[in-house]
Amino acid sequence: VTTLHRAEDVVVKNGVATLGPQPTSLIRLLDEIFAGWGSQAGAHEFTLPPILPVSDLAALEVYQNFPHLAMVATTLSTDAAAFTVDEAPDAEIGTDQLMPAGVGLPSAVCYGVYLHLRDRALHDTLVTAVGTCYRNEQRYEGLRRLGAFRMREVVALGSPEYTRSHIDRFSELVLAFATQVGLSVERQVANDPFFDTATPQALWQQVVPVKHEFVVDDLAVASVNEHRTFFGERCGIRQAAVRAPATSSCAAFGLERWVSVLAARYEDDWAAILEVVQQARAAVDTSRKD
Amino acid sequence: VTTLHRAEDVVVKNGVATLGPQPTSLIRLLDEIFAGWGSQAGAHEFTLPPILPVSDLAALEVYQNFPHLAMVATTLSTDAAAFTVDEAPDAEIGTDQLMPAGVGLPSAVCYGVYLHLRDRALHDTLVTAVGTCYRNEQRYEGLRRLGAFRMREVVALGSPEYTRSHIDRFSELVLAFATQVGLSVERQVANDPFFDTATPQALWQQVVPVKHEFVVDDLAVASVNEHRTFFGERCGIRQAAVRAPATSSCAAFGLERWVSVLAARYEDDWAAILEVVQQARAAVDTSRKD
Numbered sequence: 103v104t105t106l107h108r109a110e111d112v113v114v115k116n117g118v119a120t121l122g123p124q125p126t127s128l129i130r131l132l133d134e135i136f137a138g139w140g141s142q143a144g145a146h147e148f149t150l151p152p153i154l155p156v157s158d159l160a161a162l163e164v165y166q167n168f169p170h171l172a173m174v175a176t177t178l179s180t181d182a183a184a185f186t187v188d189e190a191p192d193a194e195i196g197t198d199q200l201m202p203a204g205v206g207l208p209s210a211v212c213y214g215v216y217l218h219l220r221d222r223a224l225h226d227t228l229v230t231a232v233g234t235c236y237r238n239e240q241r242y243e244g245l246r247r248l249g250a251f252r253m254r255e256v257v258a259l260g261s262p263e264y265t266r267s268h269i270d271r272f273s274e275l276v277l278a279f280a281t282q283v284g285l286s287v288e289r290q291v292a293n294d295p296f297f298d299t300a301t302p303q304a305l306w307q308q309v310v311p312v313k314h315e316f317v318v319d320d321l322a323v324a325s326v327n328e329h330r331t332f333f334g335e336r337c338g339i340r341q342a343a344v345r346a347p348a349t350s351s352c353a354a355f356g357l358e359r360w361v362s363v364l365a366a367r368y369e370d371d372w373a374a375i376l377e378v379v380q381q382a383r384a385a386v387d388t389s390r391k392d
Numbered sequence: 393v394t395t396l397h398r399a400e401d402v403v404v405k406n407g408v409a410t411l412g413p414q415p416t417s418l419i420r421l422l423d424e425i426f427a428g429w430g431s432q433a434g435a436h437e438f439t440l441p442p443i444l445p446v447s448d449l450a451a452l453e454v455y456q457n458f459p460h461l462a463m464v465a466t467t468l469s470t471d472a473a474a475f476t477v478d479e480a481p482d483a484e485i486g487t488d489q490l491m492p493a494g495v496g497l498p499s500a501v502c503y504g505v506y507l508h509l510r511d512r513a514l515h516d517t518l519v520t521a522v523g524t525c526y527r528n529e530q531r532y533e534g535l536r537r538l539g540a541f542r543m544r545e546v547v548a549l550g551s552p553e554y555t556r557s558h559i560d561r562f563s564e565l566v567l568a569f570a571t572q573v574g575l576s577v578e579r580q581v582a583n584d585p586f587f588d589t590a591t592p593q594a595l596w597q598q599v600v601p602v603k604h605e606f607v608v609d610d611l612a613v614a615s616v617n618e619h620r621t622f623f624g625e626r627c628g629i630r631q632a633a634v635r636a637p638a639t640s641s642c643a644a645f646g647l648e649r650w651v652s653v654l655a656a657r658y659e660d661d662w663a664a665i666l667e668v669v670q671q672a673r674a675a676v677d678t679s680r681k682d
Contacts, residue, residue, distance in 0.1 A: 113508070118441035120508050126439045149416045151408035152524045152540045157483040165477045170470045174485060175497060177528045180460045187455045193447040194492035195464060202484035207465055218403070218410050234442045234524070238467045250442045 111372065112365070117242035117249030119358060124372035128364070129357050131376065133232055133254050135383045136355045139275050140230035140256035142390075143268075148231045150214030153205040158217050162336055164209065173236040173249075174203035207236035211255040212352045216333040219259065223342040226260030228268065232357075245362035246321050252357040257350060259334070261341055265351035269314075269326045272353035276316045276324050278389060282382030285318045285363055292325065318363040324355045401662065402655070407532035407539030409648060414662035418654070419647050421666065423522055423544050425673045426645045429565050430520035430546035432680075433558075438521045440504030443495040448507050452626055454499065463526040463539075464493035497526035501545040502642045506623040509549065513632040516550030518558065522647075535652035536611050542647040547640060549624070551631055555641035559604075559616045562643035566606045566614050568679060572672030575608045575653055582615065608653040614645045 111122040121129065137147065153175055159165065165172055179201050187195055208214060211233040219227075232254045242249055258268035273289065280287035292315040312330070315322035333339070334347035341348050364375045401412040411419065427437065443465055449455065455462055469491050477485055498504060501523040509517075522544045532539055548558035563579065570577035582605040602620070605612035623629070624637035631638050654665045 116445065118443060119439070120441060120504070121439035123436045123438070126437050129439065146413045147416050148413070149409070149411035149419065151410060153408060153526075155406065155481070155483075156477055156485055157479050157481055160477040160479045160483070165468070169468045172468050173465050174468065174490070175463050175465050175526070176490070176493070178455070178459050178462050178464065187446055187450040189447050189450045191445070191447055192494070193445075193450070194494045195446055196492050197487045197490050200464070200466070200487050200490060200493060202486050203466070203490060204482070204484045214410070236443075236465070 111370065112245060112361075114242075114244050114248070117239070117247075119245060119248055119251075121361075124376070125361050125365075128361055128372065128376060128379065129252065131379055131383075132355070132357055132360050133252070135279070135379070136254045136256070137230050137232065138383075139272065140228060143228055143256075143271065145228040145230040145256055148215065148218065148229055150211065150218065150231045150233055152207075152234060154208055154214060154217060156204060156206045159206045159208070159213065162213055162216070162333065164206070164213070168209075171209055171237045171239070173207040173209075173238050175205050175207055176203040177201045208233065209235055209237050210354065211235060211253045212257045212333075212350075212354070215255075215257045215259075216337045216339065216350065219337065219339050221338040223340045224259055224348055225342045226258070226264040228256065228258050230254070230256045245358040245365075248358055251359075254355045254357060255352050257352040259339060259348045259350045261343070262330075262349045265328065265349045269328060269351050269353070273314070273316075273326055275386060275390075276326075276353070278386050279382055280316065280318065280323075282385045283364065283378050284367060287323075288317045290315050290317050292322070319366060321359055321363060322356070323359045323363055324353065326353050327351060401660065402535060402651075404532075404534050404538070407529070407537075409535060409538055409541075411651075414666070415651050415655075418651055418662065418666060418669065419542065421669055421673075422645070422647055422650050423542070425569070425669070426544045426546070427520050427522065428673075429562065430518060433518055433546075433561065435518040435520040435546055438505065438508065438519055440501065440508065440521045440523055442497075442524060444498055444504060444507060446494060446496045449496045449498070449503065452503055452506070452623065454496070454503070458499075461499055461527045461529070463497040463499075463528050465495050465497055466493040467491045498523065499525055499527050500644070501525060501543045502547045502623075502640075502644070505545075505547045505549075506627045506629065506640065509627065509629050511628040513630045514549055514638055515632045516548070516554040518546065518548050520544070520546045535648040535655075538648055541649075544645045544647060545642050547642040549629060549638045549640045551633070552620075552639045555618065555639045559618060559641050559643070563604070563606075563616055565676060565680075566616075566643070568676050569672055570606065570608065570613075572675045573654065573668050574657060577613075578607050580605050580607050582612070609656060611649055611653060612646070613649045613653055614643065616643050617641060 113120040235253045258265045292313045312328040316324040328351045331347040333350045339348040368375045403410045525543045548555045582603045602618040606614040618641045621637040623640050629638040658665045
């Protein structure tokens with residue numbers, strides 16, 4: 103007789119994860135901490151649509167820049183009264199039984215933010231949201247690389263000074279927190295797959311790198327990204343104070359990746375992890391008040 | 393100049409919702425309350441995969457029973473080097489540019505529970521999880537009927553006595569809580585679209601109705617469902633104490649629907665709603681300790 107025991111805390115199969123009670127508590131706690139940093143800086147928390155129109159994502163150049171990573175959603179062609187699906191493992195529903203795809207499963211949370219704020223003039227604004235992100239990767243690897251995972255983002259929109267200070271603030275927080283939880287972390291310049299090498303954006307990025315990753319055990323657990331006016335221009339978001347497109351920047355946290363590096367560091371001792379994370383949260387809060 | 397003001401608290405378009413800070417807080421609070429009822433009854437909280445193999449869902453008869461409601465996810469056929477997507481509103485990606493669909497977007501949270509517990513012998517077990525559910529409806533209506541929405545479920549597995557007592561316990565809780573928050577609620581027998589009228593299950597259900605909905609303003613905000621051994625048989629889940637398939641039952645809460653009926657009842661006064669919900673939570677907890 104089996105019951106719900108410890109070995110089932112993390113089950114990963116086909117790029118998706120099932121988490122038991124303790125990792126579920128940990129992911130909630132981590133999300134509260136990262137969202138809390140946003141709230142303390144004045145962020146408005148939003149709940150964003152889990153699916154977005156492909157036409158909206160196309161306007162953000164998502165499909166132009168990485169179609170191979172994209173996942174989309176659709177419905178079944180029910181005029182096929184003889185609709186059948188094979189119960190064999192790995193069975194698929196053929197394209198002859200699918201309808202055209204009108205919506206995409208986002209690969210990042212912040213797309214929904216820019217799309218929600220289209221065509222506005224904004225004062226400096228901070229927004230936070232958590233959501234599930236989907237990426238069709240060549241290979242998956244435990245909690246380190248999933249096809250569907252949770253991401254918390256804190257997004258700044260407004261003047262270049264504001265969106266730059268957001269990056270600085272969150273970089274400090276990530277470094278302080280990682281150190282407090284006993285992880286060895288490095289801030290590294292990274293290439294953003296969002297900007298394909300064939301596009302003008304990529305060229306511009308090579309001149310002024312705008313993505314930094316926070317790397318633990320060769321794994322990026324967080325990143326900070328300066329988009330300049332890329333999304334502001336595409337979504338018609340302007341700075342209220344001046345007649346110019348808004349700049350944007352975001353700090354992004356891969357929640358399962360934090361669980362993964364913490365589980366490795368503390369050998370799956372979830373109680374110890376929860377305690378050290380709570381202590382680190384308090385320590386980072388205290389140091390910021392000093 | 394617009395800022396993030398009150399009128400943007402709830403924006404619904406094409407069957408998906410964007411929620412501002414206050415409804416986001418409310419949804420989190422409601423979820424904590426419903427999950428808390430589970431935890432107080434000994435539930436293990438799981439995080440379930442947001443996508444499930446279509447072969448697994450097929451084995452649960454999801455596509456047989458309601459293919460028209462189903463949403464599936466797939467990737468793009470990138471051998472189409474000439475991949476294009478129209479940025480016109482309502483543009484779709486044609487099936488000639490899609491790969492076969494290997495995964496489904498679940499229409500209920502509890503499928504993931506049964507699939508995770510496949511082929512086990514269990515003592516009486518309570519599991520809770522929250523997730524996004526997807527339904528391709530004929531029409532959508534504000535937060536009352538969405539194509540993608542959040543559902544909290546508390547699922548019981550084990551003996552018939554246990555799964556029945558779960559339903560009784562949660563029925564009382566829902567009725568008490570709804571009354572405390574000032575909503576007029578009715579418990580109604582309902583048809584479960586899961587069991588199509590053409591299947592033997594439906595016939596059996598007409599004899600012994602197994603779904604009850606809790607209806608506010610003609611809207612089901614929660615339901616309790618007794619599945620007998622339907623999922624136990626299909627997933628090979630057995631009762632540990634006897635050589636028989638496990639029975640299952642679930643209590644399900646449509647989180648946006650609670651937001652919708654509460655917003656209507658209190659005329660979008662989110663501060664008042666948050667307060668009355670906190671008070672109701674405490675009152676229900678107190679009455680249960682008596």
